[in-house]
Amino acid sequence: MQTTTLSFANLHVHGELFANLFRARxxxxxxxxNWDLPEEMGMEFDQYDTPQSRWIAIHDMGQVLAGMRLTPTTARCGIYSYMIRDAQNGILGGSIPQDLxxxxxxxxxxxxxxxxxxxxxxxxxxxxRKVHFRMVEAMTGSARELGATRLIALTGANWPRWYGRCGLEAEAIGRSMWIDDADFQCVSINLASKLH
Structure with a gap:
C-alpha cells in the first residue's frame, strides 16, 4: 500500500494515478x-480541482483504495474560493445549506x-482501518509540507466515533444537517500537535 500526494506540478511523474483517483471519486x-456532480471520461471533478489544490491517493498495484482533496482557504478561481466558504456565501445554489x-x-x-x-x-x-490510518498520516504529512496547522471539513456527523481512534483532535464548527443522503457537520481538525 502506497500514499501519494499529487499536485499539478508532479502528476506527470505518477502515470495514471491522477486519472484513477478521479475515476474512483x-x-x-x-x-x-448517486450525487449529481460533473463527470467526463469516467471521472468526477468540480470547480475546486485546480492547481491550488492537492490530492492524496492511497493506492496499491494501480488500484485507488481511498483519497481526498486539500484546498487552501486562500484559494480563488473566478467566483469560487473553497467549497465550505462558497456554500456559506450562497454561491453553490443551496446544495449545501448556507448556515453550515x-x-x-x-x-x-x-x-x-x-x-x-x-x-x-x-x-x-x-x-x-489500515487505510483510514494511512489517510490520516498522509493528510497530516501533507499539512506539514503545505504549512497548514488546521483543516476544516464537511464530514459525516458521526465523526466523533472515529476521529479519536485515528488520532485526530477535532471540534464541531457548525450544526449537524441532512444533505442528500446523510447527516453532515463541519469540523475543525487541529494539526498543530502533529507538526512536530
Missing part, C-alpha cells in the same frame, strides 16, 4: 452515493479545507 460519489458554520468561513494561510474524502467501495473490509 466518480465511483464513490456519482455511482455509489457557526462563524464566518476562514481565509487563512494556515487553514486548508479537506474535501472529497472517500474510501473506494471495493477496498476490502479487512484493510479499511
Amino acid at each position: 466518480r465511483q464513490s460519489f456519482i455511482i455509489q452515493k 458554520l457557526y462563524a464566518e468561513a476562514p481565509v487563512e494561510e494556515s487553514t486548508w479545507e479537506c474535501s472529497r474524502v472517500f474510501v473506494n467501495h471495493s477496498t476490502p473490509q479487512a484493510i479499511r
